Amino acid sequence: MLMDHFNTFADFQPVGLLLDFPFAQPEPKVEAPQRSRSGGFLPDTLVETDRGFIQARDVKPGDMVYTYDGGCQEVEALRHAVPRTTTLMHVPAGALGNDSDLLLPADQMVGLEIDTAERLFGLPLVVVKLIALAGYKGITAQAPERLGRIHIECAEEELIWAESGMLMQAGEGGPDGAFKELSLSETRQILASEEGRALALTGLDAQEARYPDLLQDLLQGTKAA
Numbered sequence: 001m002l003m004d005h006f007n008t009f010a011d012f013q014p015v016g017l018l019l020d021f022p023f024a025q026p027e028p029k030v031e032a033p034q035r036s037r038s039g040g041f042l043p044d045t046l047v048e049t050d051r052g053f054i055q056a057r058d059v060k061p062g063d064m065v066y067t068y069d070g071g072c073q074e075v076e077a078l079r080h081a082v083p084r085t086t087t088l089m090h091v092p093a094g095a096l097g098n099d100s101d102l103l104l105p106a107d108q109m110v111g112l113e114i115d116t117a118e119r120l121f122g123l124p125l126v127v128v129k130l131i132a133l134a135g136y137k138g139i140t141a142q143a144p145e146r147l148g149r150i151h152i153e154c155a156e157e158e159l160i161w162a163e164s165g166m167l168m169q170a171g172e173g174g175p176d177g178a179f180k181e182l183s184l185s186e187t188r189q190i191l192a193s194e195e196g197r198a199l200a201l202t203g204l205d206a207q208e209a210r211y212p213d214l215l216q217d218l219l220q221g222t223k224a225a
Contacts, residue, residue, distance in 0.1 A: 038107040039169060040081055040149030041162070045104070047152070048161040056150045065152065068111060068125065068159035068167050081149040088142040089130045095137035097165025103142060105149065106131040109181065111159045111167030116190040117182075127159070127169060127179040132187040 041047065041056035050064040050072055059065070064072045087106040093099060096110060104110075108130045117126045133139045152160065157171035157178045169179075182190070 039109050040105060040151045041168065041170075042104065042147060043150060045102075045168075046163050053164070056152070059150070059152060065154070065158075065170075066161045067154075068161070070154075070156070070158055073154045073156075073158055075152055076155060077153040079151040079153065081151065083146045083148045085144045086147045086149075087131070087144045088147075089134065090138075090140050090142050091130075092138040095139055096133075097167075098163040099165065100163070102163060104130055105147075106141065109169035111169075111179070112182075112190075113167075114190065114194050116194045120190060120193070121180060123180050125159075125167070125179065126190075127181045128187045129181075132182070132184050133191075136191050 043055060043057035045056045046053040047056050047059055048066040049059065050066075059075060059078065061075050061077055063075045065075055067073050088103045089106050089108075091098060091102040091104055093101050096112075106129075109127050110130055110133075111125050112128050112133075113125045118124050130139070131141070134141055152170040154170060157169070159167040159179065160170045162168045
């Protein structure tokens, strides 16, 4: 009886084949590219921990690092950036509390404690990009090199004591950060005003004449150091 039906032997398409059509396939996930971070510690930068000053390359998650206003804070994570071209700044001994000459990334954010900052902004400490201090106390730009970076992360943004007396930023800052970040013009203002030393930036003018494009790009944050 069933054989008499008009579509008994009609061609048909198995349901399973429908899964092969594009509309049945899941769309591939598109991952956003990782944003390049600025700053970071060079591997041999000394960081103050509860076991003394150690190189940044030897810091591990769980270590306790000394900070500006948060006491001893735990390191939650470390991010290692691949070697990239890094414009360095030569920081003479004593310029920023360091007890020896240093080479540091030009885009490293450092803490600056001077009376003029408190007078102008009502803050005992401000944060500035190291390149903005070119010419201050002998700080000068050096030729770029390919160097890796180590980003130390705590629960919050911190200023970590390094190199015996420097304060270096760990974590993301920006306009909404925990510390006041000065622009180039603000940095020049407080340096030129500090104790009437209007010639504090004479070295910066010389650096601009020597590396005009490089310094301007770095000062404006438009080129990765």
